[in-house]
Amino acid sequence: MLYKRLEQANVVTTDGESIFELMTQNDVDIYHNPVGLAVAKIKESKLHFHNKTHEIYYVLKGFGSLEMIDEKGQKYNIPLEKGTMQYIPPKIKHKAYAAIFEEYPEIRIPLKVLVISCPPWTPEDDIKVEE
Numbered sequence: 118m119l120y121k122r123l124e125q126a127n128v129v130t131t132d133g134e135s136i137f138e139l140m141t142q143n144d145v146d147i148y149h150n151p152v153g154l155a156v157a158k159i160k161e162s163k164l165h166f167h168n169k170t171h172e173i174y175y176v177l178k179g180f181g182s183l184e185m186i187d188e189k190g191q192k193y194n195i196p197l198e199k200g201t202m203q204y205i206p207p208k209i210k211h212k213a214y215a216a217i218f219e220e221y222p223e224i225r226i227p228l229k230v231l232v233i234s235c236p237p238w239t240p241e242d243d244i245k246v247e248e
Contacts, residue, residue, distance in 0.1 A: 123156060129240070133161040133214075142237045153237025158227040161214035164246045171235050172205040178229035179215055186210040197228060210246050 126137035140154035153170075159181070174183065176197050183195045183203055195203055197213065205211050215228045232238070 126156070132163060134159045134163075136232070136238075138238075140237065142239055144237070151235055153232075153234040155232045155234070155238065157213075157230045157232050159213045159215060159230060160225050160227050162212045164210055164212045164248050166210045166244055166246065167207050167238070167242045168244065169207055169236060170238055170242050171207060172238075173233040174203045174205065174213070175231040175233070176201050176228060177231055179226055181213060181215040181228045183211060183213045197230075 121139050123137055123139070126139050127141065129136040129138060135158045137156045137158075138153070139156065140152065142153070156177070164184070164186075174197070176199050178199055179197075180199075181197045183197050183205075185193045185195065185205065187193070187209060197203070213228060213230065215225045217225055
């Protein structure tokens with residue numbers, strides 16, 4: 118049986134993003150669970166894609182956008198807000214960012230996103246893209 122509190126999660130920090138891994142590839146190996154589970158706090162992630170991983174973002178808190186670029190180069194800008202869900206298939210370039218408020222551009226409140234990944238997210242399958 119697997120039980121973790123958020124403060125027990127492995128934390129992966131990159132520029133503009135902190136990922137609290139609750140269920141990882143290691144857990145899959147032990148418990149034969151096919152998915153990864155994390156809570157991400159995102160100000161602005163870097164443009165990236167995954168060769169193998171499917172992701173589902175479910176917004177727990179905040180406002181922002183998800184930029185997605187399909188394999189033909191078509192860009193999509195999807196609004197993110199509490200209670201919204203977005204599926205991101207493998208090989209689709211994407212980045213998420215919190216809203217910037219005109220009155221206070223220096224303040225950016227991070228999005229809090231539940232991320233479900235299958236197979237579980239790994240650093241090796243997180244390929245950054247030059248913008």
